[in-house]
Amino acid sequence: MSDAAQPTDEHVPTDDDFEPIEVFPESTEMDLRPGADNCYKCSTCDTNCPVAEVDDEFPGPKFQGPEQWRLKRQDDHDIDDSVMKCSNCMRCDHACPSEVPLSQMHNTARGEYVEKQMSKRSLEYWRNRLLSNYRTMAHLGSKVPRLTNFMMGLGVTRVFNEKVLKITSEREFPAFATETFREWWDARGGYATSRERARAAREARGEKTTAETDKRIAYFHGCYSNYNTPEVGKALVRVYEHFGYEVMVPDQRCSGTPMYANGMLGDAERAAKTNVPELAAAIEEGADVIASCTSCSMSLRQEYPELFDIDGVHEVSNNTWEGLEYLRVHEDLKGELEGTTTDLPNLAYHAPCHARNQGLDGQAIEVLSAIDGVEAHDVGDSCSGISGTYGWKAENYDTSMKIGEEMFEHMEAADATHGLTECPTCSMQMEHGTGYDILHPLEILADALLDGGETQSSSGTGPA
Amino acid sequence: MAITDDVLVIGGGLAGTVAALSAAEHGGDVRLVTYKQSTLRHATGLIDVLGYTPEGEGPLADPFDAIDALPTGHPYERVGTDAVRDALLFFDALTGDTYGGAHTDSNALVPTSNGTVKPTARYPVGTAPGLAADPADTLFVGFETLPEFDGPLAAKHLEAAGVPFETRGVTLQFPGIKRADAKVTRYAHLLDWDEAVDIGRGETGARAALAAGVSDALEGETRVGFPPILGDDNHDVVRRDLEERLGVAVFEVPAGPPSLPGMRLEDQLYHALEEAGVNVTTGVPVVDYQAGDGDRIEHVLVDRKGQQVPYAASEYVLATGGLVGKGVDSDRTHVFEPIFDCHVAHAEDRYEWFVDDAFGDHPFASYGLEVDNELRPQDANGDLEFENLRAAGAVLSGYDFAAEKSGSGVSLSTGYVAGDRAGAEVSG
Amino acid sequence: MATDTEVLVLGGGSTGCGIARDLAMRGLEVTLVERGNLTHGTTGRMHGLLHSGGRYAVSDQASARECIQEVDVLQDIAGHCIEMTGGLFVQRPEDSDEYFQKKLTGCRECDIPARVLSGAEARRIEPYLAKDVKRAIQVPDGAVDPFRLCVANAHDAERHGARIETHAEVVDLLREGDDIYGVTVRHDSGPGKRTHKTPGTTEDITADYVVNATGAWAGQIGAMADLEVAVRPSKGVMTIMNVRQVDTVINRCRPKGDADIIVPHETTAILGTTDEEVEDPDDYPEEQWEVDLMIATLAELVPILKEARTIRSFWGVRPLYEPPGTGTEDPTDITRDFFLLDHAERDGVGGMTSIVGGKLTTSRLMAEKISDHICDKLGHSASCDTADVPLPGSENLEALEDAMDEFGLRSPVARRSTQRLGSRSREVLQTTDPNPVICNCESVTRAEVQDAIAQSGSDLNAVRIRTRASMGNCQGGFCCQLLANELHPEYDEETARAAYDELFQERWKGERHALWGEQLSQAMLKYALHATTYNADGDPARTGTDVNFEAFDGGQTDTEAGPSGVVATDGGPRNRGGDQ
Structure with a gap:
């Protein structure tokens, strides 16, 4: 007897029928309990948690992850509210000797908590939504950058933020660039210009110059290098073109990192539904995806496939690289840098937690040391403490600064001229805690490899 | 292009870091690739060389009395007694005055958190004042929110173990701890930074508050033992x-994971790697290898979240740990080494991997790679698996570190020898 | 020493505890003796299925009807011991349609609510079911914690004046002529709550009537008075998974066979089982193929099981019985009904009845029938209230939801603790003292452990069955010592040490059967922690080794480094601030 042959009245309960199905929620929520199988309770994750070290209200990643999941029954909805204290630095992932999917567990639990337990009318919810949708705010702000920068600096705005939104007034909002990266890119002539430049570079390098090259990348600039530090994006474009790569800049939205940290998985998924098809299309055209922000590359590589079921998500994950990493593996970067110099030789480098998770923590120093005279000091393996939007919340500010204390101290002791990191929010924290100007390794690379930047004006028109 | 060095060490625990350091002494480019954090963080930071013979005799007052008599295949037999001494000298130089025990061949007996004593050869200076051979009367302080260490019970247990001094224990509240599930790093941080804590009648520094509580409990004892939470980066201060x-x-009583003394040793080792110019890549696993000419490894493949990046070297050291560190893994029918699939001898029948007494002679406890005197893994026929691969630490077979109390000594000695040989190969 | 009681119950399983509670509530003076802990025999070694009756709906409809009635009763009186998970009889493509239809008809005939789900509907309820499952019948199966149920029964019996003696082994039946009038028991550590290392004593307990509720061991007890009770013990293996792959009881819809059920049990899922007759209920082989069979066969229903972690396996022995001369060959076919053997009627020896057969789901009903029989024998007239009066812990469970926030615990810890303690939660968990979690795997706090110690003495296995401490994925690796610590100072050091040793070895017994993959790694970590870090195996207090402490390094003494006697430095290479 097949299903179809089944009498249909079997499915229609009468009043007398026991109706146990109602105890089960009709959902396909992610069940991460099997992930707890990997945990052998060694607590290595807990000892790496920068939040648990300074705030005992946070019970640590082991409890928030495998323990909480293992204790769960299908119809339990008791995510402990302390999950909102997790800053999503993902150091626990990096620590766990047993491959427990800790950050995935945290992200999912946090999403469930925000969805089921946090009031959608609360100020906290809307504040978190505002912070995690930085791109929306930045998009508006960058339309009138000078006015916005002025407004955000006003005492009254900061008081409003602190008192009403609970966004700390201790921090200064990052200034918006007067020209976004994309504005620069478009003005420069977009992909057509890049293709020409890359071809010229390949010719100069004695490589094949035909149109059919596999030297093509799709740049995922993320929000910050678009709106706030376009010079990082420009440096990436120039460095890649120098090596003969054609740069594409697909349409894109936020990578999702700030949204995971705030449990706004819906927002993150909506953004991913733009990013994945766009990037997948670029991959289809022979490009590899390159990010300059290590949290963006982390998100595309790890969180996307863990959290979202979107066509092409695995192709994107498997073809995404961080900016320096890609060159290092595909070019003789060391050879190229030998004999070069830079005006920025004394650097205090902080490896962002998310870079650490991709095995990139030693990379910047190893690569940059090849430049003559460069002294780059690693300021240690501590967390900067800001973790994206975490340190912006008034209630987390003190914790965030406590976590950062070790890094600040090591930076000051390093006696450098500049700070160096790949992560935009770490760079805010480094600057905030020490007063250093902070650079991205790609900027140093550009400085060393290219003489005086682009021959054409950086904001000008591209070559015809 | 492969990322290329002279020596590539896989694994970042005690054996791996020591291998990288001893290889670096020869001057070549050395890289250490480590996936997740190592069992150093589970361990007590003690350097046990040999506390009991494989037959269970002990505690041994002098480990060197027994090392020469170890059976063929034991890692100490493979490297030889002199190498064990050399490795200890290397460790002593590395840790300087942060460790004690270098002045004698004798083992020390260290009180453990459950109130026994265990033999060890080197101990952090923070553990030194607690040695059981020192007949000073001792107060053991536990905390209500740290249930692993019960001061009064540990004191009574040590008495039952026959220690030559008076013991007593108290249980106190730890100042500044608000939640009963605070992590050990929270305790350490309070003390490291001497955070201000509320003591009911205003605030005071965490150290002063802790000392005040302990001072009230002292009854003439001349030393006090604490669980190992006395600071992390500022421990000695x-x-x-x-x-x-x-x-x-004041001393610390070693306890189980997570273990700050182990983490402090890890910090020291990684600092030494930085000083020695060893390139360190963390957070990504070695997943496969490419065989080259002859029986050589051409390069290994490191998985960077989906991208497989080749890392090449002339010589390789495998120090990925044992069953706990996952350098040795198993399924229902096999025990295996996951990266190079080196031969691991084990019984066919899973029910012969263990014995029925929880503390019996478990075969699984010594599963690992069989190696020649150069620490090169051998296949089932005794032939070399690869010419340019050496193995060190818990991935080796032939010893039950838990029963012998020889874990860190073996990791140290074999790491030292494997790194030294690999370094000599490339420099020579 | 001799004591007297009206009714003496032998055996602290579900039957014995149920009888003790029933009779005590009827006003009789009851003593119960058990050779181990409560549930030590078969009760503590079952898969925890609360039968809707569906499993018997084809083969044994009388039992099936009793089951569905008792499920209703237990929801009223034992809410904190059971979880109404619901159950599915799942049909795979290769399973017979005819049997599926028989099962459905059988359920209907026995008044077991049953409805048919398509494969897709079943997978919506249990996403890890195999993609190709064909259909399922949904029935009101549930899960029961046999430990909690027994303990609650025993606890309530005590509240009604009964005396419960665990670790009291019957060494002789007292028989004079044709009358059994009591037993001799050996108390492992003196009567009352167990305290390790207390010298054992022997006690004669005389009674107006003796109930032999020792299940698979009933034959051995009978033999002490030259009575033959032909129990046919049959072993079955159960394999415990580390997590719940399913939240519904999953039965294979085919005629009874090996490896056909998965029961979500507390934080775990239990796979069962086999059915194989054994000679001696205390001594039978526990074999690898049995465990492998569970995983391989049940993975046909839930494929994720193939790679999932198991934390231990255990074997139970069913007390099967059939009247002499029935001659059933396959134990699978022996009835699961129970038999009341009144030895006066059967053997002409008065004063004792033996109970054999039966199952946990209907244990209350069995106890009621047996108690009726005993009251009849004793001429005692009282009605049975056990179906109406909730067990301690199961009163007013609705009020619990609000209480959970009061205990200052993380919400999942509060949830699990109150699920275990039921209406006793406030009494146990409300404390102003620090209440750290002692067993992290199962979220058992100090307050709950202390409550269990107060009930059962220094026996950490008794604490375990009350709290689930040490029953999670590390199998006591991280909490055996912590639990022993909780015994002190109420119990002395030697007692705490013996209790640790006993729990540690008990955990290993089951863990051995799960030693591959993650659990082998876990076992090595556990071994390393207890041997390397604690040196529990080389402990001079345990081995009795006389250590010459003077022969060991006592530290360097020739420095001026202050009180510690060892040179200290300013904090190593990565020293940072804080010494202001």
């Missing part, structure tokens, strides 16, 4: 500060 405030010696 914290401990000496407490000694000054209390006027008695």
Whole structure:
């Protein structure tokens, strides 16, 4: 007897029928309990948690992850509210000797908590939504950058933020660039210009110059290098073109990192539904995806496939690289840098937690040391403490600064001229805690490899 | 292009870091690739060389009395007694005055958190004042929110173990801890930074508050033992500060994971790697290898979240750990080494991997790679698996570190020898 | 020493505890003796299925009807011991349609609510079911914690004046002529709550009537008075998974066979089982193929099981019985009904009845029938209230939801603790003292452990069955010592040490059967922690080794480094601030 042959009245309960199905929620929520199988309770994750070290209200990643999941029954909805204290630095992932999917567990639990337990009318919810949708705010702000920068600096705005939104007034909002990266890119002539430049570079390098090259990348600039530090994006474009790569800049939205940290998985998924098809299309055209922000590359590589079921998500994950990493593996970067110099030789480098998770923590120093005279000091393996939007919340500010204390101290002791990191929010924290100007390794690379930047004006028109 | 060095060490625990350091002494480019954090963080930071013979005799007052008599295949037999001594000298130089025990061949007996004593050859200076051969009367302080260490019970247990001094224990509240599930790093941080804590009648520094509580409990004892939470990066400052405030010696009693003394040793080792110019890549696993000419490894493949990046070297050291560190893994029918699939001898029948007594002679406890005297893994026929691969630490077979109390000694000695040989190969 | 009681119950399983509670509530003076802990025999070694009756709906409809009635009763009186998970009889493509239809008809005939789900509907309820499952019948199966149920029964019996003696082994039946009038028991550590290392004593307990509720061991007890009770013990293996792959009881819809059920049990899922007759209920082989069979066969229903972690396996022995001369060959076919053997009627020896057969789901009903029989024998007239009066812990469970926030615990810890303690939660968990979690795997706090110690003495296995401490994925690796610590100072050091040793070895017994993959790694970590870090195996207090402490390094003494006697430095290479 097949299903179809089944009498249909079997499915229609009468009043007398026991109706146990109602105890089960009709959902396909992610069940991460099997992930707890990997945990052998060694607590290595807990000892790496920068939040648990300074705030005992946070019970640590082991409890928030495998323990909480293992204790769960299908119809339990008791995510402990302390999950909102997790800053999503993902150091626990990096620590766990047993491959427990800790950050995935945290992200999912946090999403469930925000969805089921946090009031959608609360100020906290809307504040978190505002912070995690930085791109929306930045998009508006960058339309009138000078006015916005002025407004955000006003005492009254900061008081409003602190008192009403609970966004700390201790921090200064990052200034918006007067020209976004994309504005620069478009003005420069977009992909057509890049293709020409890359071809010229390949010719100069004695490589094949035909149109059919596999030297093509799709740049995922993320929000910050678009709106706030376009010079990082420009440096990436120039460095890649120098090596003969054609740069594409697909349409894109936020990578999702700030949204995971705030449990706004819906927002993150909506953004991913733009990013994945766009990037997948670029991959289809022979490009590899390159990010300059290590949290963006982390998100595309790890969180996307863990959290979202979107066509092409695995192709994107498997073809995404961080900016320096890609060159290092595909070019003789060391050879190229030998004999070069830079005006920025004394650097205090902080490896962002998310870079650490991709095995990139030693990379910047190893690569940059090849430049003559460069002294780059690693300021240690501590967390900067800001973790994206975490340190912006008034209630987390003190914790965030406590976590950062070790890094600040090591930076000051390093006696450098500049700070160096790949992560935009770490760079805010480094600057905030020490007063250093902070650079991205790609900027140093550009400085060393290219003489005086682009021959054409950086904001000008591209070559015809 | 492969990322290329002279020596590539896989694994970042005690054996791996020591291998990288001893290889670096020869001057070549050395890289250490480590996936997740190592069992150093589970361990007590003690360097056990040999506390019991494989037959269970002990505690051994002098490990060197027994090392020569170890059976063929034991890692110490493979490297030889002199190498064990050399490795200890290397460790002593590395850790300087942060470790004790270098002045003698004798083992020390260290009180453990459950109230026994265990033999060890080197101990952190923060553990030194607690040695059981020192007949000073001792107070053990536990905390209500740290249930692993029960001071009064540990004191009574040590008495039952026959220690030559008076013991007593108390249980106190730890100042500044608000939640009963605070992590050990929280305790350490309070002391490291001497955070201000509320003591009911205003605030005071965490160290002063802790010392005040302990001071009230002292009844003439000349030393005090704490669970190992006396600071992390500032451990020695914290401990000496407490000694000054209390006027008695202060020491830590080693406990189970997560273990700050193990983490402190890890910090020291990684600092030494940085000093020695060893390239360190963390957070990504070696997943496969490419065989080259002859029986050589051409390069290994490191998985960077989906991208497989080749890392090449002339010589390789495998120090990925044992069953706990996952350098040795198993399924229902096999025990295996996951990266190079080196031969691991084990019984066919899973029910012969263990014995029925929880503390019996478990075959699984010594599963690992069989190696020649150069620490090169051998296949089932005794032939070399690869010419340019050496193995060190818990991935090796032939010893039950838990029963012998020889874990860190073997990791140290074999790491030292494997790194030294690999370094000599490339420099020579 | 001799004591007297009206009714003496032998055996602290579900039957014995149920009888003790029933009779005590009827006003009789009851003593129960058990050779181990409560549930030590078969009760503590079952898969925890609360039968809707569906499993018997084809083969044994009388039992099936009793089951569905008792499920209703237990929801009223034992809410904190059961979880109404619901159950599915799942049909795979290769399973017979005819049997599926028989099962459905059988359920209907026995008044077991049953409805048919398509494969897709079943997978919506249990996403890890195999993609190709064909259909399922949904029935009101549930899960029961046999430990909690027994303990609650025993606890309530005590509240009604009964005396419960665990670790009291019957060494002789007292028989004079044709009358059994009591037993001799050996108390492992003196009567009352167990305290390790207390010298054992022997006690004669005389009674107006003796109930032999020792299940698979009933034959051995009978033999002490030259009575033959032909129990046919049959072993079955159960394999415990580390997590719940399913939240519904999953039965294979085919005629009874090996490896056909998965029961979500507390934080775990239990796979069962086999059915194989054994000679001696205390001594039978526990074999690898049995465990492998569970995983391989049940993975046909839930494929994720193939790679999932198991934390231990255990074997139970069913007390099967059939009247002499029935001659059933396959134990699978022996009835699961129970038999009341009144030895006066059967053997002409008065004063004792033996109970054999039966199952946990209907244990209350069995106890009621047996108690009726005993009251009849004793001429005692009282009605049975056990179906109406909730067990301690199961009163007013609705009020619990609000209480959970009061205990200052993380919400999942509060949830699990109150699920275990039921209406006793406030009494146990409300404390102003620090209440750290002692067993992290199962979220058992100090307050709950202390409550269990107060009930059962220094026996950490008794604490375990009350709290689930040490029953999670590390199998006591991280909490055996912590639990022993909780015994002190109420119990002395030697007692705490003996209790640790006993729990540690008990955990290993089951863990051995799960030693591959993650659990082998876990076992090595556990071994390393207890041997390397604690040196529990080389402990001079345990081995009795006389250590010459003077022969060991006592530290360097020739320095001026202050009180510690060892040179200290300013904090190593990565020293940072804080010494202001």
